[in-house]
Amino acid sequence: MLEAFQNHIHNKLAFLRERKLLIAISGGVDSVVLAHLCARSGFNFLLAHCNFNLRGDESDADEDFISDLADDLDKEVFIQHFDTKAYAEEHKCSIQMAARELRYDWFTELAEQLHFDYILTAHHADDNLETFLINFSRGTGLEGLTGIPEVNGLFVRPLLPFSNDSIRSFAENNKIAWREDSSNVSVKYLRNKLRHEVIPILKEINPSLLESFQNTLDNLNDTADIVEESVQAVLNRAIISIDSYKVVYNIAKFSKLNNPKAYLFEIFKSYGFKAWDDVLNLLDAQPGKFVHSDSHRLIKDRECLILTDAQPSDFKCVKINNFNKKIKTPFGKLSFSEVKNTGSETENLIFIDGDVLQMPLVLRSRKEGDVFYPKGMTGKKTLSKYFKDEKFSLVDKEQALLLCSGKDIVWILGKRADDRFKVTDKTKHILKIELTP
Template identity: 40%
Template sequence: MLHELRQFISEKQLFSPDEKILLTVSGGIDSIVLFDLFLKAGFSFAVAHCNFCLRGDESDKDEQFVSDLAIRNGISFHVKRFDTSSFASDNALSIQMAARELRYAWFEELAQTFKYDRIATAHQLNDIIETTMINLSRGTGIAGLHGIPEKNGNIIRPLLSSSRTSIRSYAEENNLEWREDSSNIEEKYARNLIRHQVVPALKKLNPNLEEIFKQNTERFKGTEQLFKHHIQQYRKELLVPILNGHSISIASIDATPAPFTILTELLLPFGFNFVTIQSIYKNRFQASGAAYYSPAFLLQKDREDWFLTTIEQISEFEFTVYPESTLTVPTGTVHFQTISIESFKGFSNAQNIAYIDADKIDWPLTIRNWQDGDKFYPFGMQGMKKVSDFLIDLKVPVSQKKKISILINKGEIVWIVGFRTDKTYKITDSTKKILIATFSPLIQDLDNII
């Protein structure tokens, strides 16, 4: 088994011989076997033990047992007692989740304080089987099928290739002593129910269950890697950056090999749950306006697209604009520069740049959010038009309209920022100075979300 452990550590590159390991030891058979293997392998390690104070005298005896083991073998020992029940109650967590949060937070604290390179836990092959069963019973994506990773950041699990049977055989052959946790027989916990009822039934169907799960786990990992690679490509193609978010073409989603699966993988990182995504997909052909929320994002259907934006309240705003300045507005930044007509090198077709007759400007200007009733004379169009109608004609998403800014001169609209100027301020043969206003939209960085 020592050879198997060394081989697994090397194959999975869990740690190098010169690294210092924090070994988490509960006193149960798995962690005691891992302790013995680390000792025989000559690894540099220290021991950490959590006393969750949930089983009275039994918890204290576990602590004393692990302490004696570490001291007897000259191994550095860390111990901490937790008021797990109070923490669970205060944070609305189950006892199991509370214990998990407490122990991993403390392990990380120890690693940083004492410069441990890795934190080793004693999870083994049967834990993968149980975790996979739990994930399947609760609902899972492909990631839930491979159970527990052998390496996650600085957390390593060197025993994952060893079954519970082989671990017990090693412990008995080497006359090891360990502590039995009485709570492990209580079937009110999902993991114990699976361990004592489901796994034995499956082993009747296939006595080589552990080996089959080991093989399947490797297959699932490879499948997940391929899946993630292709999903990342779809994210780049289908999540189109817009002001403060992204647009998603419904037709483009439907053109993929598995539309609902692709949409699910696109939206899960934004906090949308599976049920909500089902509703989004089912109602994709209904009228515009349907809105769906995650804790931090809004997805809104508008015509043939979904628009994904952050949830934020845009209150009314108004800023004073001075010559040669740069101003930040909710949708980006606007830079103002005045040049002479002699320095002008020609117009750009980009709609984010406005060319304004500076001789008609009375500084300072104002930038504010547009309001109902605002009207202007759009350059290149006939007559006056309401800003609201102009934005509708351009099919600006409902979620974006309230963020649009307008540039004001003496109460008149000069520019719908990023869209269209008022023809009153167009450049003519008599223009002597040109105000160039350049809008740089705030495009959300997808990599910071995914």
């Protein structure tokens, strides 16, 4: 197996050599064998072990075993204790999910603090099959059937091509000791039930199950590449604009597709949406309708769909007393300067009569009942009416910022100035206000 491991590294994961690596080690046969293989292959690595305090003395014995293993391999080991049950209760998740979140967060933190290039985990071919069956049994899309990625950001899984049987044989043949986790025997967990009751039957039906499964994964991943290419082509046509707050899509580009629901699923699945019929219905819904997930909203706005955060960002009111200081806003920096003459105005550049201002100026979000006098027009208009006339989306309304003098609006940032503050023949002090993205 050592030769096969080194060949796999040479052919697929050569970038791991000469890199600083962290091996996630539990004490089980998979991670212990991974550590020995890496040591015999001359890798530069250290070890990291999580004590989840779930099995009493057994957990502590695992920790002691890892410390001895680190000494045998002449490697430093990082050990972290977790109150996993308390975390699970606080975050209302299962013990397994709590342990997963705790260990991956800690591994990532270690890598960032100590500048590890990659984190190695000991997932193998049987783990891949179990994950496939778990996703299949719960219902999933193509992504859930393409297996565990061998490389996923910081995390690399060099044992994915190898079966659990081959890993155990290597340990036994090389007299490598490991720890058995008693919780792996219990079939109350879905993964263990599949491991002990379902997969043995499948292997009995097909002794070459893992090889056949790998062929299936290769075919599914090839299909996934085609799907991704097709989805990207649709996105290239559908995306109208992207900024810090939103992505705007052209609904017509979705409506023309033979199966828009499938494309909507692929495009928006990573944002937590689940009610896919509701997402599809947005294409023909009235403007203002939206579907939300825990993290995002998808809003129908005339001929567009707008993707934005679930909650509008909260802008805190800013008082401006000093014109020598640039003011940071979500849209860029706001600057003030006194000039002798006016120039061409744009949406991001206005000139006003400085003597009309009441200090301090205030930069704030809109309020119910706001009124202003649009420059170049006669009379006043409510802000809500102006937004409607200018076809502001819901997100545009939420993000709009107003520069105010007392109770009066001076400028809707990046949009329209107020006529009451315009420069006239009687103006003595001209103030230039510019928003620089």
